[in-house]
Amino acid sequence: MKIAYLGPIGSYSYEATRRFFNEEREELVACETIDDVFESIEENRAEFGVVPVENSIEGSVSTTFDYLLKSQVYIIKEIVLKVEHYLCAKEQMQRILTIASHPQAFSQCHDYLRRNFKDAKLIQVSSTSYAARICAEGEVDAAICSPLAAQQNNLKILTGPINHDNNYTRFFVITKNPNFEKGEKNKTSIIFSTYDKPGSLYKILAIFNLYDLNLTKIESRPAKTNLGEYVFFVDIDGFVDEEDVSDALKVVQRKSTFFKLLGSYSVICPDK
Numbered sequence: 565m566k567i568a569y570l571g572p573i574g575s576y577s578y579e580a581t582r583r584f585f586n587e588e589r590e591e592l593v594a595c596e597t598i599d600d601v602f603e604s605i606e607e608n609r610a611e612f613g614v615v616p617v618e619n620s621i622e623g624s625v626s627t628t629f630d631y632l633l634k635s636q637v638y639i640i641k642e643i644v645l646k647v648e649h650y651l652c653a654k655e656q657m658q659r660i661l662t663i664a665s666h667p668q669a670f671s672q673c674h675d676y677l678r679r680n681f682k683d684a685k686l687i688q689v690s691s692t693s694y695a696a697r698i699c700a701e702g703e704v705d706a707a708i709c710s711p712l713a714a715q716q717n718n719l720k721i722l723t724g725p726i727n728h729d730n731n732y733t734r735f736f737v738i739t740k741n742p743n744f745e746k747g748e749k750n751k752t753s754i755i756f757s758t759y760d761k762p763g764s765l766y767k768i769l770a771i772f773n774l775y776d777l778n779l780t781k782i783e784s785r786p787a788k789t790n791l792g793e794y795v796f797f798v799d800i801d802g803f804v805d806e807e808d809v810s811d812a813l814k815v816v817q818r819k820s821t822f823f824k825l826l827g828s829y830s831v832i833c834p835d836k
């Protein structure tokens with residue numbers, strides 16, 4: 565089986581992929597962007613994909629949310645990883661003028677960078693492991709990446725972890741053919757939109773209240789139709805085969821102008 569992930573080797577997405585899939589049994593396919601991971605699944609070049617979804621410091625990964633809205637893929641698992649970033653370079657340096665990393669990683673290290681590298685040029689690239697690669701090639705002075713990415717590229721760890729405390733990222737395992745499997749801790753994710761009228765959103769939320777369901781996330785994103793039109797991404801505590809969840813979703817679907825079930829899945833947190 566082929567598993568697409570945001571690479572190259574040493575990215576946090578790679579780490580998440582390894583925690584769920586057996587590297588010796590499956591073929592892990594490194595993609596350059598999150599777009600490529602989704603397209604690999606849509607075009608049947610991979611059976612599964614692993615994408616970052618949300619970080620405890622920086623929030624949602626918008627590319628992932630946009631693809632969940634527009635493509636026919638389903639979520640079958642959530643993996644939550646503790647993310648620790650390190651400042652790495654080819655050698656100890658007197659002055660670091662350019663630092664490469666993924667935009668999410670820069671945000672997660674914002675305070676450290678502001679305190680220590682206010683004048684350095686931050687070069688945004690597609691992943692932290694790609695940042696390590698271009699640092700090894702001499703394109704930038706330093707990279708913010710994982711110890712594994714540093715090791716893969718023969719970089720030295722200068723200092724770290726340099727991120728904010730409590731830095732956790734959620735990853736989704738996605739696939740085209742859903743086979744929802746229940747685990748110990750389960751969630752169900754949906755997208756809906758509603759009428760542009762007073763109380764519309766309140767009425768939908770009241771349905772979840774009526775069925776006594778806990779929402780673990782709600783986020784609005786542009787519907788990409790007209791300015792001011794939104795879709796709502798909602799994560800619900802519980803599995804879709806539970807009576808309250810399935811009954812609530814039936815009513816929500818009836819009362820929405822748009823409804824999509826993204827998946828029902830179990831959550832694993834190997835670092836907790």
Ligand SMILES: O=C(O)C(=O)C[C@]1(C(=O)O)C=C[C@@H](O)C=C1
Pocket residue numbers: 570574575576577578616617619625647666668669690691692693733
């Ligand atoms: O660049 C990587 O290593 C990734 O896997 C991407 C990503 C992200 O986009 O959120 C994943 C986890 C970390 O939060 C930082 C970067």
